[in-house]
Amino acid sequence: MAFMCASGKHRRPGRVKRTTAQAAGIAALTTTGVIGTVSAAPALAAENSVEQTGLTPVITLSDSVVEQIDAQAATQKAAAERKAAEEAARKKAAEQAKKEHEAKVRAARAAERKRLNTFVAPISDSYVSTGYKTGGSLWSSGAHTGIDFHAASGTVVHAVGTGTVVSTGWGGAYGNEIVIKMADGMYTQYGHLSSIGVSVGQKVTPGQQIGLSGATGNTTGPHLHFEARTTPDYGSDIDPVAYLRKHGVNV
Numbered sequence: 001m002a003f004m005c006a007s008g009k010h011r012r013p014g015r016v017k018r019t020t021a022q023a024a025g026i027a028a029l030t031t032t033g034v035i036g037t038v039s040a041a042p043a044l045a046a047e048n049s050v051e052q053t054g055l056t057p058v059i060t061l062s063d064s065v066v067e068q069i070d071a072q073a074a075t076q077k078a079a080a081e082r083k084a085a086e087e088a089a090r091k092k093a094a095e096q097a098k099k100e101h102e103a104k105v106r107a108a109r110a111a112e113r114k115r116l117n118t119f120v121a122p123i124s125d126s127y128v129s130t131g132y133k134t135g136g137s138l139w140s141s142g143a144h145t146g147i148d149f150h151a152a153s154g155t156v157v158h159a160v161g162t163g164t165v166v167s168t169g170w171g172g173a174y175g176n177e178i179v180i181k182m183a184d185g186m187y188t189q190y191g192h193l194s195s196i197g198v199s200v201g202q203k204v205t206p207g208q209q210i211g212l213s214g215a216t217g218n219t220t221g222p223h224l225h226f227e228a229r230t231t232p233d234y235g236s237d238i239d240p241v242a243y244l245r246k247h248g249v250n251v
């Protein structure tokens, strides 16, 4: 008994020590284990939560549901593709419309440029009744400095081309006259007018009405006297028929 008691007395602290030592060892392992567990936590936690909450049956989808989802996804994809195709078609159509519009604008500008560069006869549907340089006592220079267009009094007189009015009013033998500086730097003059419809500084375009024909000044009857000049002044005349023809007018 004494042995038992003695050994019991001796062994008890030993057991305690061993137990403490083992416990310390377990604690050390546990500490290591915890670190390891932390890094693996998401997978474990997810697995655990599934098992614990009983969500597994919900997540495990039946084949028909999967098919439905696949079909829905396919439908959505097709719809997205259709929308993209429609958007592309819309963009293409818009670009085409823009191109067509730009072409129209260019064509309109070209037509306007052409119009502004194209001359017309000063009197529509008329003819030259007296030619350039025709001799006669009627003209102070001894020869006709322009051409006469047959026109009854009050016939519309047109600017032959684009230009700016540089003078209007009484021109002596020319009666009421208008002088226009043309876009090409030359001048045109319109005489014997019964009425003047433009003023100095005014821009005119081909065919624009500038006045009415008449018989004012030194004339035997109503007609339009027309001159082409290198300056605004009398005496700088050039062949008006050649000038008009150069600009496409058939006279």
Ligand SMILES: [Zn+2]
Binding pocket: 130, 144, 146, 147, 148, 224, 225, 226
């Ligand atoms: Zn004349």
